[in-house]
Amino acid sequence: MTALDVASIRKEFPILSREIDGQPLVYLDSANTSQKPRAVIDAMVRCMEYSYAPINRSAYRLAAEATDAFEGARSAVRRFVNAPKAHELVFTKNATEALNLVAFSWGRANLGRGDVVVLTHMEHHANIVPWHMLAAERGIELRWVPLTPDGQLDLTDLPRLLDGAKAFSFTAMSNVLGTITPVRELCAAAHQAGAIAIVDGCQYVPHNVTDVQAWDADFLAFSSHKLCGPSGIGVLWGRESLLDAMPPFLGGGNMIADVRLDGFTTAELPAKFEAGTPPIVEAIGLGAAIEFLEGIGMTEIRRHEMQVADYALRTLTERFGDDITIHGPTNVEVRGATFSFAFRGIHPHDLSQVLDQRNVCVRAGHHCAKPLMRVLGASATARASFYLYNDESEVDVLADALDSATDIFGF
C-alpha cells in the first residue's frame, strides 16, 4: 500500500504554508473548493505572460498557440474521465451551468407535462433547482430516491421510481455525507427503465478514477475548482448522439454556423454549447490541474483518502463518543473523506467560528442540500472535508480544536 507523500504534496500548494496568528492553516473545506498547486498557478501565469490570445478565431501564430493549449486542455479532460471523444466535452462556467444546460437544453427538447425525472434526497441544489424550474415551466414530475439510515441510497424501490421516467440525475458522491453511490448500477437501472443517466461528478471526479464509458453514463458534470483547478470553469461531458440532438443553450458568438436577420444555424460540437469567449486561461489551468493529479495518480489519491477517512472516523468517535454525530456511512469503501457532523449541541456556525481560532477551516451550513438537511433533521451541520494535501495529523488538530469549543460555550 503506497501512502501519498503528503509532506511534499503540501509544498506544491503555496497557500498551505500560510500562517494566521502564527498557526498553520488546516484547510478542511475542499469539498467546498480546493486549493491550487503551483503547477496550476504557473500554467495560468505563463499563459497570461507569454501566450494569451483569442481561441479558435484568429489566424496568427500567437492565437494558434493559445488555441492549441486550450484544445489540449480539452483533450486532457477527455482522458481524465475516459470520454470517447474530445468534442463531447463542453466547457461551462461551473458544474451548476453544466447541470442547467442538461436540464434546459436536453430537458426542454425531451420533457413535457407529466414526464418524470428521478432525483435523490442527497442531491446538491445544483441538481435540484434546475429541475424545479423545469417543473414550474412545463409540469414535469420529480421523484426522489430516499436514503437508508446510514446515508446511502435506499434502492429498494428504485425500479418503481424509475418506471416510466425519462431521466435519472444523481450525485456520484454526496457533498454532505461523503457517500459514494453505485454509479454503474444506477446508470444500468436508468437505461433499463428507458431513462438517461445524468451524473453529478462534482465530489467524485476530484477524488477517484472516473470512467464514463465503464459507467455507461449519458452526462457527467463537474467543476474545475474542486479538483485543484481554477475557479470560473466547469465541464459537461455528454454522449455525442445526445449532444448532437440537443438545441443550443446560450446564444452568441462561436456557437453558430450562420446568423441572418431572420435566424441562425448552430455550429458543431463542442462550439454549439460554448457561446462567447470561453474561460481561456482557466481551461489551461484546468489542464494543468489534471496533469498534476494524474502525476500523483487518482488511485493513490483515493487510497490515501480512504486511510484518512478511516483514521478520522476512529479518532472522532473514540475521543468524543456520543458527543459527536457523524452523518453518512461508516464503511470507507462507500464514502469519501467528507464528514458532516453535529457536536455537543453547538450550532455549526459557532463551531466553525471557534475552530477557526485554531486555523481549522470547516464549513458550517446546509451545504446547498436543504432537502437532505430536512432528512437529517438538522438545519445545518459542520463539515470537515479532506483532500490529497491533508493527512492524519490534521484530524488530530481538528479533534483538539473541537475540544476547545466546549470552553467557550460552557458545556
Next chain:
Amino acid sequence: MTALDVASIRKEFPILSREIDGQPLVYLDSANTSQKPRAVIDAMVRCMEYSYAPINRSAYRLAAEATDAFEGARSAVRRFVNAPKAHELVFTKNATEALNLVAFSWGRANLGRGDVVVLTHMEHHANIVPWHMLAAERGIELRWVPLTPDGQLDLTDLPRLLDGAKAFSFTAMSNVLGTITPVRELCAAAHQAGAIAIVDGCQYVPHNVTDVQAWDADFLAFSSHKLCGPSGIGVLWGRESLLDAMPPFLGGGNMIADVRLDGFTTAELPAKFEAGTPPIVEAIGLGAAIEFLEGIGMTEIRRHEMQVADYALRTLTERFGDDITIHGPTNVEVRGATFSFAFRGIHPHDLSQVLDQRNVCVRAGHHCAKPLMRVLGASATARASFYLYNDESEVDVLADALDSATDIFGF
C-alpha cells in the same frame, strides 16, 4: 493634451516584450481580447497563493478575507460604471451570458407573441442570437435599425421602429466598425417609446468613461477579458427594480433562499443571478484590472486612442489610397481605434496570415457580426484594433506589413 506614456504602460504587460522569430509582438487584436497587466496577474496569483477560499459560504477568517476581496471587486465594478448599487452588478461568465440572462430572464417574463424587440444592423451575435432563440420560442418580432453609408446608426426611422417596442438592445460601440453610438439619446428614445434600453458595452466600457446613470440605461453587459481583466468573467448591470422583478436564470447553489422537495424560493440580489461557485479569482483579477485602468484614467485612454485612430486613418489612406477600404466613420469623435478593412482584394484570412509573418496580430473573419458583413457586402474583413498599450509606431508597422502582402499574392 496629455498623451499616455505608452512605453511605460507596455512594461506593465509582460507578453508585450515577447518576440517571435526575433520580432516584437504587434498585438492589434484587443477588440477580440486584451492582454493582461502585471497588476492583474499578481492579484490572481496572490489570491491563489495566499487567500483563496470559498465565497459567502464559510465562516472562517480565510473565507471572510476571500469574500471581502470578491465583494470589493464588485464595488470596483460599481464605481467603474457608476451604478447606483453594488448588488445591481451580477457576475456572469462573459458578456454573452449577461445578454442571454436579459433575453431569457427579463424576456421570458415580459415578452409574448408579437412583442417587438429592436436591434441594430451592427450588433454582435451575442446580441442577436439570444433574441432569435426567443423569437423561435415565443414569436417575438425583431426590428433592425439600419446604418448610414459611413457606418453609423441611421436614426431617421427610429421612432417608427421603436413604436410599440418593449426593448431596444444595441451596442455602445461596434466591434467591427469602431462606431460609437449615441447611447444616451438611444436610451431616451427607447424610454420615450415605453421600451427598456439594453446596452452592449463590450467594446465601449474598456475604452471610455462609462456612466449608466448619465445614460439612463436599464441594462449594461460587458466582459472582463476585453478590459485587461481575466477571462472567465463578465458583468451584467441592471436597474434594481428590473432585476428584482425578474425570475432567476440558472438554478443551483447560492441563488436560493430555500429549497424543498416541492419547490424553491430565490435569494436577494445579486446572489439570485449567481448560481453555483462564482469566478472567484477572476473577480479579484477584474477588480485589479479596473484599478489599473482607473490609475491611468479612462479619459486619458480615450484621448490616446483618438490620437492613434486619427493617425491610423491618415497613414493608411495616405499610403494605400484606393487599395484600402476602411469601414466605419472617419470622424474620430464617433469612433474608437478599431478598424475593419479590405486590402487589394486579398482575402482577410490570407492577409492576416501574411501580417503574422511580421508578428502583426490582426483578426480576419466575420467578427461575430454576420448580418453586418452582409450589409458591408463582404464575407469577412481584416480588423486591426488598438488599445492603451498600442501607439502610432505600430500603425507604421502595420502599414509596412500590409505592403509586403502584395509580394506574396503578386498584385
Next chain:
Amino acid sequence: MPGLDDLYREIILDHYRSPRNRGELPPPATHAVGHNPLCGDEIEVYLDVRDGVVHDIKVGGQGCSISQSSASMMSQAVKGKTVDEVRALVHRFKSMMSIEELDDADASVEVKLGDLEALQGVVKFPVRIKCAVLSWNTLTEALSQATP
C-alpha cells in the same frame, strides 16, 4: 485579524442561552419567516401592532448564537416602541452592521441601541453579519404586513 472575544461577548451568550420573548402569538398578530440562505437558519417573528405601537413580539426558529441573541435583544428593544421608533432602530442597527448608511438627518435622531451594542463586533466577521441581521429583516417584513 479579529478574535473570538470580539464576537462572543458575555451578553450575547447570555441571550443565546436564555432567549427572551420566545414563542408565538395568535392571529391577528402578523407573522413573518426569514431564511439565512447561507447556513439554513430560520427566524420567525410574531408581531402585535396596535395604534402604531408594538404591543407584543415573539420570536421562533433556530440558529446560531449570533442570530438567536440578535433576535432576543431585538425583541426586548422593540417591545413597546412606536412603529416609527422601531424603523429608526432597524436603520440604526443595520448601519452599525455597515449595510446601511446614516445620513445627517439620521444622526440627529436619538436612538439607543443598548444591549445591542454588544453585536458591534460582528462587523469584523462579514459572513456573520447576515446572522445578526436575519431577525431584523424578518421584523421589517412582519412590520410591513402590520402597517400596509
Next chain:
Amino acid sequence: MPGLDDLYREIILDHYRSPRNRGELPPPATHAVGHNPLCGDEIEVYLDVRDGVVHDIKVGGQGCSISQSSASMMSQAVKGKTVDEVRALVHRFKSMMSIEELDDADASVEVKLGDLEALQGVVKFPVRIKCAVLSWNTLTEALSQATP
C-alpha cells in the same frame, strides 16, 4: 514556428488564382452549402453522381486561398472516381489534416493525393485546417444526398 512557405505553395496559389471546375450544375445534380463559422467563408458543391460514379462536380462560393485552392484541387481529384473511391479520398485527406485517424485497413488501401499533398503544410496552422477541410465536408454532404 512554421513560416509562410509551408502554407502558400506555388501550386496552391495557382489553384487560388485559376480555380478549376467553378460553376453550377442544374438539377438533378445534388447541391450542398458549407460555412466556415469562424471566418464566414462559404463553399457550394454541385455533384452529378450516376451509377456510383462522380460524373461531374462544380464548385461555387468564396473564401481564402486555402479554402478555394483546396476546393479546386478536390474537384479535380474526385471527378470520374467512384463514390467509394471518393469516400476513401476524403478520409485520407482528413487524416492528412490530422482530424481523422488512419487505421491499418486504411493504410493498405492505395489512395493518391496528388496535388493535394501541397496542402500538407496547413496542419501546422491549426486555424487554417478548417479552411482546407470546408469543401471536403461540403462534398460529403452533397455525396450523402446523392447516395442516400
